[in-house]
Amino acid sequence: AQSVTQLGSHVSVSEGALVLLRCNYSSSVPPYLFWYVQYPNQGLQLLLKYTTGATLVKGINGFEAEFKKSETSFHLTKPSAHMSDAAEYFCAVSFGNQFYFGTGTSLTVIP
């Protein structure tokens, strides 16, 4: 069975500090992995995705994530948080045409 676990439903960081949002997956086959961001009253926006190739993936708005097969992880990082990064973040895996999302992590940025 495929599943996604996001550790920490709420994360708070100071403006300018490192952002680290954790995601672990369970899969019997190599998955495709994604991070999405959701702002209030909006749909989801793709931040980045890993399919094959380089395990360090760079996305929009300065975010990046590293696929670690041995740890079954795909953690999202950003070196310096901005106030505009405050949002809900979802990790997801896809198998064929089905996507499985985690329960989300709400990021608060403290001025």
Add this chain to the structure above:
Amino acid sequence: ETGVTQSPTHLIKTRGQQVTLRCSSQSGHNTVSWYQQALGQGPQFIFQYYREEENGRGNFPPRFSGLQFPNYSSELNVNALELDDSALYLCASSLVADTDTQYFGPGTRLTVL
């Protein structure tokens, strides 16, 4: 701006009623997926349509059904509404050549009383 629109933005229904939610995909996006996002949860895959045929389904009962039209619009129909159907319903479109990249609409908030 993803180009995916959904209507209505909010909807209130009572238990047992039927509802139709609509989605207009980006031009050229011939694959559309629908998701249910309960409060405080991640989106759950309902089904996907490709070329007007259902092309995969999540763990949802048959009272959740859909239609896809040649003009890149689609519908999600839910019969016999239950209280637990209250959620944000999202549609996402993609090109069949790149179904990994989904473009989400803003969603329809359905409240069942």
